[in-house]
Amino acid sequence: MTAKGRVAIVGAAETERIGVVPDVSALEMHAESARRAVADAGMTLGDVDGVAAAGLSPISVAHYLGITPNYVDATSIGGCSFLVHVRHAAAAISAGLADVILITHGESGRSRTGAPPRAADPASPQGQFEAPYGTLGPPTLFPMGVLRYMKRYGLTHEQLASVAVAQRRWSSRVPRAMFRDLITVEDVMASRMVSYPMHLLECCLVTDGGGALVVTSAARAKALPGPKPAVYVLGTGEAAETPLVSMMEDFTTSKAFTVSASRAFAEAGITPSDVDHLMVYDAFAHLPIYGLEDLGFVGRGEAGAFIEEGNTSPGGRLPMNTNGGGLSYTHTGMYGMFLVQESIRQLRGEASAQVPGVQTSVAQGVGGMFMSAGTLVLGTETVAGA
Amino acid sequence: MSPQQSLSGDRPKAAPKPTPETQPYWDAANRRELAIQRCTSCGKAFFYPRSACPVCYSKQVEWFVASGRARLHTYLISHRPAPGFAEQVPYAIAVVELEEGPRMMTNVVGVDNTPENLVLDMDLEVDFEPRGAQLVPVFRPAGSRAENAAGHAAGSVAGSPAESPA
Numbered sequence: 001m002t003a004k005g006r007v008a009i010v011g012a013a014e015t016e017r018i019g020v021v022p023d024v025s026a027l028e029m030h031a032e033s034a035r036r037a038v039a040d041a042g043m044t045l046g047d048v049d050g051v052a053a054a055g056l057s058p059i060s061v062a063h064y065l066g067i068t069p070n071y072v073d074a075t076s077i078g079g080c081s082f083l084v085h086v087r088h089a090a091a092a093i094s095a096g097l098a099d100v101i102l103i104t105h106g107e108s109g110r111s112r113t114g115a116p117p118r119a120a121d122p123a124s125p126q127g128q129f130e131a132p133y134g135t136l137g138p139p140t141l142f143p144m145g146v147l148r149y150m151k152r153y154g155l156t157h158e159q160l161a162s163v164a165v166a167q168r169r170w171s172s173r174v175p176r177a178m179f180r181d182l183i184t185v186e187d188v189m190a191s192r193m194v195s196y197p198m199h200l201l202e203c204c205l206v207t208d209g210g211g212a213l214v215v216t217s218a219a220r221a222k223a224l225p226g227p228k229p230a231v232y233v234l235g236t237g238e239a240a241e242t243p244l245v246s247m248m249e250d251f252t253t254s255k256a257f258t259v260s261a262s263r264a265f266a267e268a269g270i271t272p273s274d275v276d277h278l279m280v281y282d283a284f285a286h287l288p289i290y291g292l293e294d295l296g297f298v299g300r301g302e303a304g305a306f307i308e309e310g311n312t313s314p315g316g317r318l319p320m321n322t323n324g325g326g327l328s329y330t331h332t333g334m335y336g337m338f339l340v341q342e343s344i345r346q347l348r349g350e351a352s353a354q355v356p357g358v359q360t361s362v363a364q365g366v367g368g369m370f371m372s373a374g375t376l377v378l379g380t381e382t383v384a385g386a
Numbered sequence: 387m388s389p390q391q392s393l394s395g396d397r398p399k400a401a402p403k404p405t406p407e408t409q410p411y412w413d414a415a416n417r418r419e420l421a422i423q424r425c426t427s428c429g430k431a432f433f434y435p436r437s438a439c440p441v442c443y444s445k446q447v448e449w450f451v452a453s454g455r456a457r458l459h460t461y462l463i464s465h466r467p468a469p470g471f472a473e474q475v476p477y478a479i480a481v482v483e484l485e486e487g488p489r490m491m492t493n494v495v496g497v498d499n500t501p502e503n504l505v506l507d508m509d510l511e512v513d514f515e516p517r518g519a520q521l522v523p524v525f526r527p528a529g530s531r532a533e534n535a536a537g538h539a540a541g542s543v544a545g546s547p548a549e550s551p552a
Binding site: 197 | 399412460462463465466468471474476477489492501506517524
């Protein structure tokens, strides 16, 4: 038995402000998002009996809000944690463990206001087998496989740059996006080299912000409809490959992506051709390339040309990262919450860069540096394509 | 740590802190030996050190000194220095594939770290560099060590961090 179609997201909201918000702590961003998402669902915090959070503890969030939850999920496996929280919430609600589950994100990624310290334990596998070689955060880790991918498939630097160009076409239509000016491949290639082969414009933003979701049963969503259309959870997946990017089994593909997504697609009973809208976590420009291939939207080695030809841009046949993504919209650190928020906006028909007629949206999250993954297949109906 | 602190050049390079399971690896590195493990049940060599085989789960594992020969599997070149790397920036952080099969992260030494010099699948050989009181394996282009090979052939001479070339 799966939770397919029996669980709905009925509330979704981001913090009022995203980007540079030094006057709000990380904890308050969780709380502000929570209040806004509950209001979006037409509920009150008193209706919530389950809390999930990452970055900060759900216990901290629940107590701050004044909730004594009977279900807590502190799953913290990187930026995809919130997609996995939805998966766990769907299972818990289907099993009768909770009725209304609140999932929160808040991160002062840029301003570090009330943010937990970034710990580096020299006895951890990373501390022993990666840090001694001069690693310094995601830019020195995440793109590790790009040159191997380029050698294997002939991906060009221009094609890699075209990922950032395509996403800026979307964010140019999104008033809340941090970067909105259209750019060219030449602009990307002329931007500062951060971590060869990644230029600055091929690396995500670093911002402040938050978001929250309210999940409940489809039955309750239908019996007590809120002010906004419910979005149904049709399929979910999660997976973990390795805590060390250097230990990836194959540097040209994410095993976590394929395991997680294949499970979600199978549960939803869909194939890539059924998907109207796609979000792929883009901490760096190569992630959408891996995502398109690992989820089966294109063949191996084809994603660079697919993006370069405009297929994922406005008007293309597979609208992807329609908020502008982590490269242009916002990236607080654990960006996955914003994937889900944009999928929901598109399904509700309320996105800034709205794609006509979106009925099925897929959100593909990553955690760490290809460490883990979470996948959601979301729809406007309880059955895909109904 | 704040970004400002992490970018400062006056802090030392990060040093590993061994655990009981990894101590033999680090002890060997201080002898200028690249010691890894293999499973005596399925025969697979593996890295990083663990108490059992990650392929067949057998606890019948043994340490051995690897040849030190490897190929450059993939890399990136960081333009932002981690602590202790200020004078090397830009520098490559690489993954090499050992002749015995396992891969590991490392630095490439003995050659300017440029895309032109660092060609995927080029042949490399192990060397060692200090990180605090610990020697860690690094790799250099095969044959580039000719001038000091007598003193530093992999596995032949016990060295201390104080004596090792920086």
